[in-house]
Amino acid sequence: MADKLSAEILQPVRGSRDFFGEEKNRRDYVVELLKEKFKSFGFEPLETPSMERLEVLSSKFAGGEEILKETFKVTNQGGRELGLRYDLTVPLCRYIASNTRIPMPFKRFAIGPVWRDGPLKTGRFREFVQCDVDTVGAASFLADAELLALASEIMEKLFGKNFIIKINNRKILDGILEFSGVDEGIRKKAILELDKLAKIGPNGVKQGLETIGIDSAKIKVVMDLANADATESKTFSKLEKNLTRGVGLEGILEIRQVLGFAGEMNCKNLEFDPSLARGLNYYTSTIFEVYLKDSEIKSSLAAGGRYDDLIGKFAGVPEKIPAVGISFGLDVICECLRDKKTGLWAKRKSAIVFLAIKDDQKVLKYALEIAAKLRGSGKINCLFDLNGRSVSKNLEFASKKGIEFAIIVGIREFEEMKVTIKELATGKESTLAIEDALRKFE
Amino acid sequence: MADKLSAEILQPVRGSRDFFGEEKNRRDYVVELLKEKFKSFGFEPLETPSMERLEVLSSKFAGGEEILKETFKVTNQGGRELGLRYDLTVPLCRYIASNTRIPMPFKRFAIGPVWRDGPLKTGRFREFVQCDVDTVGAASFLADAELLALASEIMEKLFGKNFIIKINNRKILDGILEFSGVDEGIRKKAILELDKLAKIGPNGVKQGLETIGIDSAKIKVVMDLANADATESKTFSKLEKNLTRGVGLEGILEIRQVLGFAGEMNCKNLEFDPSLARGLNYYTSTIFEVYLKDSEIKSSLAAGGRYDDLIGKFAGVPEKIPAVGISFGLDVICECLRDKKTGLWAKRKSAIVFLAIKDDQKVLKYALEIAAKLRGSGKINCLFDLNGRSVSKNLEFASKKGIEFAIIVGIREFEEMKVTIKELATGKESTLAIEDALRKFE
Numbered sequence: 001m002a003d004k005l006s007a008e009i010l011q012p013v014r015g016s017r018d019f020f021g022e023e024k025n026r027r028d029y030v031v032e033l034l035k036e037k038f039k040s041f042g043f044e045p046l047e048t049p050s051m052e053r054l055e056v057l058s059s060k061f062a063g064g065e066e067i068l069k070e071t072f073k074v075t076n077q078g079g080r081e082l083g084l085r086y087d088l089t090v091p092l093c094r095y096i097a098s099n100t101r102i103p104m105p106f107k108r109f110a111i112g113p114v115w116r117d118g119p120l121k122t123g124r125f126r127e128f129v130q131c132d133v134d135t136v137g138a139a140s141f142l143a144d145a146e147l148l149a150l151a152s153e154i155m156e157k158l159f160g161k162n163f164i165i166k167i168n169n170r171k172i173l174d175g176i177l178e179f180s181g182v183d184e185g186i187r188k189k190a191i192l193e194l195d196k197l198a199k200i201g202p203n204g205v206k207q208g209l210e211t212i213g214i215d216s217a218k219i220k221v222v223m224d225l226a227n228a229d230a231t232e233s234k235t236f237s238k239l240e241k242n243l244t245r246g247v248g249l250e251g252i253l254e255i256r257q258v259l260g261f262a263g264e265m266n267c268k269n270l271e272f273d274p275s276l277a278r279g280l281n282y283y284t285s286t287i288f289e290v291y292l293k294d295s296e297i298k299s300s301l302a303a304g305g306r307y308d309d310l311i312g313k314f315a316g317v318p319e320k321i322p323a324v325g326i327s328f329g330l331d332v333i334c335e336c337l338r339d340k341k342t343g344l345w346a347k348r349k350s351a352i353v354f355l356a357i358k359d360d361q362k363v364l365k366y367a368l369e370i371a372a373k374l375r376g377s378g379k380i381n382c383l384f385d386l387n388g389r390s391v392s393k394n395l396e397f398a399s400k401k402g403i404e405f406a407i408i409v410g411i412r413e414f415e416e417m418k419v420t421i422k423e424l425a426t427g428k429e430s431t432l433a434i435e436d437a438l439r440k441f442e
Numbered sequence: 443m444a445d446k447l448s449a450e451i452l453q454p455v456r457g458s459r460d461f462f463g464e465e466k467n468r469r470d471y472v473v474e475l476l477k478e479k480f481k482s483f484g485f486e487p488l489e490t491p492s493m494e495r496l497e498v499l500s501s502k503f504a505g506g507e508e509i510l511k512e513t514f515k516v517t518n519q520g521g522r523e524l525g526l527r528y529d530l531t532v533p534l535c536r537y538i539a540s541n542t543r544i545p546m547p548f549k550r551f552a553i554g555p556v557w558r559d560g561p562l563k564t565g566r567f568r569e570f571v572q573c574d575v576d577t578v579g580a581a582s583f584l585a586d587a588e589l590l591a592l593a594s595e596i597m598e599k600l601f602g603k604n605f606i607i608k609i610n611n612r613k614i615l616d617g618i619l620e621f622s623g624v625d626e627g628i629r630k631k632a633i634l635e636l637d638k639l640a641k642i643g644p645n646g647v648k649q650g651l652e653t654i655g656i657d658s659a660k661i662k663v664v665m666d667l668a669n670a671d672a673t674e675s676k677t678f679s680k681l682e683k684n685l686t687r688g689v690g691l692e693g694i695l696e697i698r699q700v701l702g703f704a705g706e707m708n709c710k711n712l713e714f715d716p717s718l719a720r721g722l723n724y725y726t727s728t729i730f731e732v733y734l735k736d737s738e739i740k741s742s743l744a745a746g747g748r749y750d751d752l753i754g755k756f757a758g759v760p761e762k763i764p765a766v767g768i769s770f771g772l773d774v775i776c777e778c779l780r781d782k783k784t785g786l787w788a789k790r791k792s793a794i795v796f797l798a799i800k801d802d803q804k805v806l807k808y809a810l811e812i813a814a815k816l817r818g819s820g821k822i823n824c825l826f827d828l829n830g831r832s833v834s835k836n837l838e839f840a841s842k843k844g845i846e847f848a849i850i851v852g853i854r855e856f857e858e859m860k861v862t863i864k865e866l867a868t869g870k871e872s873t874l875a876i877e878d879a880l881r882k883f884e
Contacts, residue, residue: 004758005497005498005501005536005539005758007540009495009497009498010498010536010539010540011540012490012491013491013493013494013495013522013524014520014522016491016492016493017491018488018489018490018491018537019487019488019489020486020487020488020489020537020550021486021487021488024486024487024488024489025486025487027489028477028487032474035470036820039790039823040816040817040818040819040820040822040823040824041817041823041824042792042794042823042824042825042826044462044463044466044467045461045462045463045466045467045470046460046461046462046463046466047460047461047462047466047469048454048460049454049455049458049459049460049569050458050492050526050555050557050569051455051458051514051569052455053451053455055447055451056447056451056452059447069519070519072493072516072517072518072524073516073517073518074514074515074516074517074526075514075515075516075517076514076515076559077511077512077559078456078559080455080456082455082514084492084516094447094452095460095462097447097452098449098452098453103839103842103843104829105828105829107825108462113492115492117518117519117520127491127492127493135828137829138828138829139829140828140829140830142826142828143828146826146828149814153817153818261810264806264807264810264811265810265813265814266811266814316446316447348481350484352484364706365706368703368706368707369706369708371707372591372707372708374482375482375483375595376482376595377482378478378482380482381481381482381483381484382482382483382484383484383549384484384584384588386547386577386580386582386584386585386588387546387547387579387580387581387582388582397545400545401545
């Protein structure tokens with residue numbers, strides 16, 4: 001064993017991070033806000049263990065081959081085969097499958113780390129937090145609308161009006177491709193191409209569709225129906241005229257219901273986008289993604305949809321267990337919040353209390369009382385000089401730490417039963433009673 | 443891959459747990475309270491990754507052989523040697539060692555899971571949460587006193603006056619054994635025996651001391667000085683008369699300072715206990731443990747002490763880096779809170795809104811507005827009937843879920859712009875305006 005570890009070894013493991021101070025407070029603020037809103041909508045918290053049996057993680061209806069390759073395997077003394085969870089959906093499925101008498105609908109949220117041993121790119125980590133909200137056991141589109149209203153409330157609280165929620169229905173996409181005569185065998189590929197619209201524009205999508213073997217006449221119909229060329233906001237009108245039966249019509253009727261309910265629930269900035277595809281794996285109906293409107297950050301802040309097949313299959317029951325969920329991205333939300341232009345987060349103020357005179361027991365006692373009052377107020381984070389430093393050293397320390405106020409206590413303050421507050425940004429000082437000082441921190 | 447997983451496999455991995463609903467809310471309440479108080483005392487949050495390099499976890503100054511055996515090893519695609527952290531102290535040491543320009547004192551808290559692959563007993567888990575608060579870089583006993591005042595505030599908030607903080611100093615224990623003439627070679631063993639006092643009583647301790655080879659004359663002196671036979675509260679008087687030099691005197695002077703500062707910081711229920719030993723590994727001075735006074739639960743709820751050697755050695759620097767810390771046990775605190783006699787936790791109320799009449803768009807719209815108002819109030823967790831169930835089915839569901847209020851909306855309520863509230867525990871119903879209903883949830 002080495003006596004001293006090298007600087008490289010002391011860094012966080014690749015793909016993981018240390019969060020300290022203001023950065024961590026910002027993350028906690030977002031998590032607390034999410035929890036508060038999730039709960040107000042009647043979702044209840046579920047915490048499951050970090051590790052799951054490999055048998056569960058590799059179950060036929062879990063994440064699939066690709067993600068299993070990226071699963072961190074854990075070895076232990078008992079020789080059990082375990083892995084770190086790669087999402088919060090598999091633990092949800094396990095929980096429901098093992099609690100067969102759970103009252104339905106089951107509305108739960110889960111916020112916690114997941115681990116994926118994948119390639120590292122910007123914004124991709126091997127340990128990251130997922131914030132999932134799911135309603136299980138409700139076929140009604142009221143459940144989809146609730147999630148949209150929830151997302152709207154959260155986004156408004158964090159970013160004002162500067163957000164957009166894009167919505168579509170997987171059945172509409174299927175209907176468009178069916179109507180356009182695209183072969184069933186390449187429809188999934190075609191959906192993947194359409195999904196790129198926002199990134200590569202209509203011409204890029206057309207090229208993509210050509211590459212997978214769709215002829216230009218069909219491409220024209222697809223682009224037209226998906227309203228993919230339009231710069232104005234997308235409407236149903238063309239779709240309604242053409243998707244008059246089968247899966248396409250189903251999709252239109254479903255999304256109409258969701259939009260209606262969501263509006264009544266006061267969901268804002270909801271926009272239909274028939275080109276939205278949102279992956280392929282398990283969504284069966286409604287799909288949605290949440291973005292900032294005016295921001296350099298183009299990734300979605302939250303996304304989700306309805307998946308009526310997955311949980312029943314996982315639980316091995318013959319009947320369907322309908323479900324709809326949304327997942328919020330903690331990292332991207334915090335990234336957006338860090339931008340002062342868009343983020344509405346304000347950290348709690350902080351102060352350091354210290355003595356202008358040392359070796360006087362009465363002054364020390366008085367200063368400790370002041371600190372206790374500040375701490376008890378619940379309005380401010382209060383440090384106390386622990387190292388008996390000089391006034392100037394204390395001010396230097398406070399500036400380094402980004403502390404806003406210095407509270408100086410000396411003989412004069414003690415005798416007058418007052419404190420001297422120095423606002424560090426301006427250097428402005430004033431001597432006042434502690435009760436008046438406390439009012440400064442509201 | 444099996445199509446259906448067995449009931450056994452669907453249970454949480456041995457030694458880990460699922461937490462749902464009220465139980466999880468109680469845990470979150472404690473964590474939020476701890477955070478709030480930690481911050482008010484000027485501690486800042488640090489979150490480090492779940493995994494650390496095995497080289498870090500097995501460093502000479504980390505947890506030692508025993509704990510390394512209980513470390514979950516992680517394998518991955520890159521062939522790096524990783525392990526799940528077994529405590530939050532090693533990550534703290536790593537963070538300080540890798541951030542050499544950090545302003546001191548460094549006051550941080552960390553709340554997160556740790557993993558130990560140890561034997562399973564009651565109250566012992568393989569994944570559990572630690573809540574650590576440490577002040578690094580302050581030799582002053584103000585720092586020790588701050589942690590005691592912090593513990594006192596937290597305990598009072600959770601359990602009223604029903605707690606006790608036991609305090610001692612490792613140097614006093616050393617001084618007692620030195621004064622009694624106990625050979626240096628068996629002093630650590632003797633401390634372990636003394637540590638059992640609360641559990642096995644004075645006679646048990648005497649037997650234990652005999653077993654490790656201390657003669658009865660010396661045992662008498664030890665028991666007398668440690669005040670171990672006394673049933674009244676322990677005092678310094680005998681110790682002060684006898685420990686008049688060396689390490690024992692140092693201990694007495696140190697604890698006098700801590701007690702003085704803690705009193706001035708309004709720390710309550712602090713009691714000197716010269717038999718308190720608190721393990722052996724790295725404490726160098728002050729040690730303390732927090733208990734409920736009147737409870738069936740005999741384990742400590744929090745504990746800690748000063749460890750001035752560890753961090754400097756870990757960081758491989760020649761100078762000492764003084765540190766003092768306290769760790770709160772989330773599981774045992776929640777266990778105590780669950781007991782309604784001692785715990786002061788009250789969960790937020792919840793309500794379910796549903797329709798007494800179906801298929802009326804106007805009534806539905808009105809009910810959705812009611813739900814939005816309840817949710818927006820921040821005072822209540824509000825569910826909405828998603829499955830179009832009858833009144834009686836809704837009431838049955840609500841009772842199963844422990845929901846307190848049913849809010850029934852029908853034609854009459856819509857026309858009068860009111861709601862009917864039914865208190866489920868009493869069955870009492872009243873029809874009133876939503877604003878008046880909201881006041882019920884304050």
